[in-house]
Amino acid sequence: MGYLLKGHKPMRNLIRLATLIIILACLCSLPAIGQETGAEVPDKPAAAGEPGDAEEAGPEALEDADIVIGMEPAGEEEASAVEVPLPSQVTVGDLPNDDGTAVYLTWDAFPQETSDVTYTVYLAESRDGPWFEAVSFPANEEYMEEYGHYFPGFFWFQKARHPKSRHVVIVEDVRIGEFNRTGEEIMLPEPVGFTIEPNVGPKNEDGEPIEPGVIDELTGEEVVSQKFVEVEPRKVGTMFLKLTSTVNGETATYPEILEVGARQNWFDTGRLNVLIFAVLFGATVLYFIARARRDPDLFIRKISGLDAVDEAIGRATEMGKPILYLNGMSSLADLPTLAALNILGRVARRVANYESKLTVPCRDPIVLTVAQEIVKAGYADAGRPDAYNADDIFFLTEDQFSYAAAVCGIMMRDKPAANFFMGYYYAESLILAETGASTGAIQIAGTDAPTQLPFFVTTCDYTLIGEELYAASAYLSREPLVLGSLKGQDMAKVFMMFMIVVGTLLMTFGVNFVKDLFKALG
């Protein structure tokens, strides 16, 4: 793409800028990462577990259903400490990138794991208990690998390094209570104070239902059908975790009781790439806008739909018929609506020059007020503030099809000579465009709604496809600043295409890291 670079050196500047940003971003995120990579995070990823003899077979049914909340698991541990494989390299920590509601626990997996071994995590408010079962699962599940996105590490794409050889359990924001039969939440009768869900979700790891509800002593009826007990680590402060492994009913407990507290985090390292790309693309756009200020002569390719705007307005003037302009079905919280309003500003200016009438029915109240302001300003800029009539930019209704029906009514009765459909549309697009086509109006549509593009393309005279909608206001205004932004977009596109080509080539030969750069985790 050498010709893109002719005459100036944006690429070199881009690369400098990008390098700078990446270095800065890394520096910024260092302290945040330091927090959660503290001493306890697994830093020996591939370390094999202790050579526990985990191979005892046995058709053991897991008995999660029988575990009563508050049960003491301690009893059996000494008896079986020899045969049952003991978890090793157990570490705990605050879950990174969260709002301080979760902690995690990891440990090494055994070399060969089967569902014969069951891990159970217990949780307590104090070192002496009482202990509550947090979660229990067969040893061949819940590997670090599956939860990699919770631990983005130094770079978000490092998740690939999270090994299958470690287990992880995340203890999350949960609350004490239960559902009664009608689905209402009720609090547990006994003052539990601090418990944790017996099993995450209503069935256990084996697909069995969790224990049925509590039986009311007096009536003999079942009080609850589903129990959930929850804990909010942040409120609890420090809490204590204990890990056991069970084979054939024999239990071994990791000797150490682990202490951990949850913290709020202030930077989401999982979104580092989003930030970097936002800054990178944003800076590119701003750079080219600044360049355009110095050197306002920029080339922009022909967009036929926009060349037709003048023709359409001219024809409306000749015929003495109004022009209909729609801003789309979406609210101002959506960017296509803003793009549509920008074009409305340009169109209003031209319409004022030609002295024809501009009708703008609106669907969103805020869009209505902004559209009024824009058209008013457009008329004023054209030197004809007197021609502005606030009643021409009016509200219809927020209901999609009622709006469509009313606009169709306007099209069939006022027979506008030109219809503009800009912004975001849903299924009504075809109703509007077909009715408009039947009245013989020139129709110019512009949308980035992929599902509606086919209908506009087939029924309108001109259609601005996707990005062209956003380029339109620059094209119509020829304002150097906005044109500069287009140039910036193109440069970002070159960068993207370059990355796609490089990434695909590398992928083809087995290198995934470029692709991983673009993995959105949040």
Next chain:
Amino acid sequence: MDKERKPSFVERFLQMDRRIIYTLVALAVAIPLLFPMGLPIKVTPEVRSVYDTIENLPAGSNILMSVDFDPASQPELYPMMKSVMRHVVRKGHKLAITVLWPNGVNLAAQCIEELKLEFPEWTNTVDYVFLGYQVGGAIVIMSVGNSFSETFPKDYYGQSTAGMPIIKEFNKLGEADYMVMFEAGNSGDWWIVYGTEVHDVPVAGGVTAVVAPQYYPYLQAKQLNGIIGGLKGAAEYEKLTEVPALATSAMDSQSMVHALIFVAIVLANIFALMLVAEKRRRAQEGR
């Protein structure tokens, strides 16, 4: 040069008034609804499996249906539900009906009323119980694992369910021999995960075309015994039960409209090409 020339049929066809097309579309929809043509429909194995299961169960087996859709999906799922329900009634199975979507209740009620007209001896509380709607979604599913009569103390018509004859033999999910759920969303996932998998009840799904792709993995995993997908599936079921009804006619309508548009487009293109050739020929002659 040929201003005076009357437009030929070909030209008039190409510039056909859109209202002619509208009329043709309306007719193509309406006529098959009135006179179902019964265009040949190929029965897919996943639909046949549902039919076979219901057909081969001994009479008087317990069947559970869950109606989890609302009027937005009525054109697709209602004919399907009616057809399956008719089959169940015809085979003399016991039927319990639950509803997880609030706006589905009336659709189920209407279906029952219509079937009562066809089968006057089909009695409430003995042959079927319409449990109605209960808030709670997945919770309801877990709860029916224990008991229908406790989850739904009153049925849709306000009668107490506890003493009903049907409830004596069929009072929880685990006692069902088969289940068919009609799904326009993801409540089917809950049924599978919290209900049928747990109690080991074979289950089939009648789903809209839009959500069908999300249910096919269950079929592959044998967690679903069959899938009736969209209007086409409903039409297949009607074919199997040999009662062509709403779906068959609706499918006929679909095929007719598609065929109409297809033929119109193909003709228009042939005519347009002919016109071009004609013009070229005339231009050569004129030269």
Next chain:
Amino acid sequence: MQFLRKQFPVMLAFVMGMTMFIREFVPAKFSERLYYGFTNWAIVITGFAAVFAILSLLHHHMNKVRRRAQGYGYSVITILAFIQMIILGLVFSVEPRTPAGWEYQWMFVPMQATMFATLAFFIASAAFRAFRARTWEALALLIAGLIVMIGRVPIGEYISTHLGTFADWIMNNPNMAGFRGIVLGVALAQVAIAVRIIFGIERTYMGGGD
């Protein structure tokens, strides 16, 4: 005063934009509160704008009645329908068992469904007029459209059993490639317009003049 009119809005947009942007990268609790706080405020603002919008709607139709414009009687219908609906709605609420709910059930819903259903007519006529092989591009459109259209109904199987498979292939490959290109371009353009708005380069929405 001039500051309040000109510079202040631009600064406010910058501050709001930057705050909400940075918020996205902060997982802490207050960040979520900020998000819901802002959206709730936006809802309140929209509520006031809705009052303005309704005045606009009524004004538009009152104007027609006052001018005795052609068909002003219909404007009377709109005004009456609106006023009775909002009174009934606010007094009895809009649940199904109320008068407003009844009107919703038996007027609003069927008219909505009907307008939606007219699409069947429009899509047929649009297909008839647009699917003509006038150019090579149009031919590509025509062929893809015909295959996918006919591959989805049973009659497609009578033409060829592979038609359905091929239709799926078109949907999953060329179709997906096309829309991916569009979405990538749109996303970039959206980043650009967002940056322009936050940095006050794009301020058409504030009007101009005084």
Next chain:
Amino acid sequence: MLNLAILLQAESELLPWQQSMADFFFSDGMVTLGTWIAAGLTLFMFSFVYKDNPLFRFGEHLYLGISAGYLMSLYFFNNMKPKFFYPLMPFLDVSGDTTLNLWVLIPGILGLFIIFRLIPGWGWLSRITFAFYIGGFTGITLPKVLNGLLLPQFYATIDRIPYMVTSWDELVLLINALVLFVGALSVLVYFFFSVEHRGFVGGVSRVGIYTLMIAFGASFGYTIMARVSLLIGRMQFLMFDWIGEEIVGRIAVLFHGG
């Protein structure tokens, strides 16, 4: 039949007058009346595909008034009441869940600025509201665009090209990968604005145009079935719920000659 309310069932405590009102609106008479009105309005609205006519105009204007009124009431109950009026006047909320929150006065004032547009000379105040609203939402949207649109699509576009072909299936996979890769890139090239579409760029962007056209055609054809389903639904309402299956059935029999 359309969705009748199940509210009677769901809500237990209705005041006596509410109950009688509910009974009235669910009575058979009102349902029949409703069906006839619905059928009439359905025909009115359909009539517009033929041409503009007084019946459609009536329906259209009625629909406009009703929908605006309904949605505004709904907005009041769902949004303004819990988010503006309750925080200002917590005693109104019978559930007692709301506490006094005077901060909502700020959006209240910003909202008033919009209404001030009706007063000549005060219109500029609404710019502050626009800046607040648009600035905030733009800030929210920017990362969402990257996170939800740009990066995932980017991520999906970068994919392995399975160049080792030994079987028919693998050839298909290779073709698919190439179509996706070339298609997406060529569409991107079509969207270059600052470069003239000539020579190599012109050629690639032509490929992009063809990709787009195939995509549009396929998408168009894919939608037809869904739209026809809607019409079938409406026709079934008219023919079976309204006129009644009995009558329609009899007509059908009549024509069949049976």
